[in-house]
Amino acid sequence: MTVTDHAAISTEHLSHRRPFEHITPNWFAAVMGTGIVATAAATLPVQFPALHVFAVAVWACAAAALLVIGVAFAMHWTGHRDRAVAYARHPVMVQFYGAPPMAMLTVGAGTGLLGADLLGPTAATTLFAGLWIAGTIAGLLTSVVVPFRMITASDHRDVAALPAWLMPVVPPMVSASTGALLLPHLPEGQWQLALLCACYAMFGLSLIVGMITLTLIYGRLLHGGLPPVDAAPTVWITLGLIGQSITAANLLGTDASMVFTGAQSSIAVGLHVFGIGYGLVMGGFGMLMFALATALTVHAARRNLGFSLTWWSFTFPIGTCVTGATALGHALNFGAVQALAVALYVLLLAAWIIVATRTLRGIRRGELLHPGHR
Secondary structure, eight states: OOHHHHHTSOGGGOOOOOTTTTOOGGGHHHHHHHHHHHHHHHHOSSOOHHHHHHHHHHHHHHHHHHHHHHHHHHHHHHHOHHHHHHHHHSTTGGGGGGHHHHHHHHHHHHHHHHTHHHHOHHHHHHHHHHHHHHHHHHHHHHHHHHHHHHHTOSOOTTOOOOGGGGTTTSHHHHHHHHHHHHGGGSOTTHHHHHHHHHHHHHHHHHHHHHHHHHHHHHHHHHHHOOOOGGGGGGGGHHHHHHHHHHHHHHHHHHHHHHHSOGGGHHHHHHHHHHHHHHHHHHHHHHHHHHHHHHHHHHHHHTTOOOOOGGGGGGTHHHHHHHHHHHHHHHHHTOHHHHHHHHHHHHHHHHHHHHHHHHHHHHHHHTSTTSGGGO
16 A cells, blocks of 8 residues: 555545554554464474474464454544445555455464464364354455445546556455365364365455456556556555465365365365366466566565555565465375475565564554555
């Protein structure tokens, strides 16, 4: 979200400057970016005790951030309904309503993978299931309501396809990939079959709409040029759909063997093969978008790219590339892809440290709590 975009949103209502007075949906990107650092670490092909301890600590930070930002967000909108309406009508800010569901799903996945160390296995699984259900419902609502509001908006002037348009599209894909982690905890039979089918349905929903949206964004970049410098990091959001879909296809393909057994085992083999084929094909596209996003970021940096919450776009999308490479490498048992996952995680960790440090500094100085700096 750029300074210009924020200045256009009912600035006459943004005169107060008390801490957390203007919590907006894009704050949940910080939870997403922190949570993916923990979940990616928990699933890496290389594991050692220090990494596990680090992952648990980062997950705890993400969970605490979700709680704090969630409470502040709820209090803000309860007391300022006029601002909620203004943000929901804004063509850019409304896209970031996809961030809260993904934050819940990401923290939920971390709870399932790492929460047992602090909460115990039963409580961790219960909390994971609760966050998955809440995040999935919210994400499905967002994927319908946001496009509906955009279609029925009274003013379509100066509306251009932006990378942020993917924000309300990706949550069902996150539900699909994290639902694969929940599948082993369900009773065998119809319950597992229902969840697996639901996850594949959400995979298809997000993938088809996402690829349509991604085509619009790519065309907009080619014909309209770069977005404003402060919004340049949002180009990385395109990798979120790619990495998350590779993760979902391979995790679901692996879990299919738990559901389809005996005479139906060939279905599980087919889904497993589909996941590998999809991962390889989409991985090639992902490498193109990764290189393009890197080049555009360097270009923006040379034009004095300033820090803002859009920098969290450097974290979650790269994190999905880590989980995607991990899942694909496991399915293929291919050391080169697994090594790629580790290398991408090192990059993710560096990006997260930089962005998290800059964010905490901005909060301490009060810069990010002022609406003009978000």
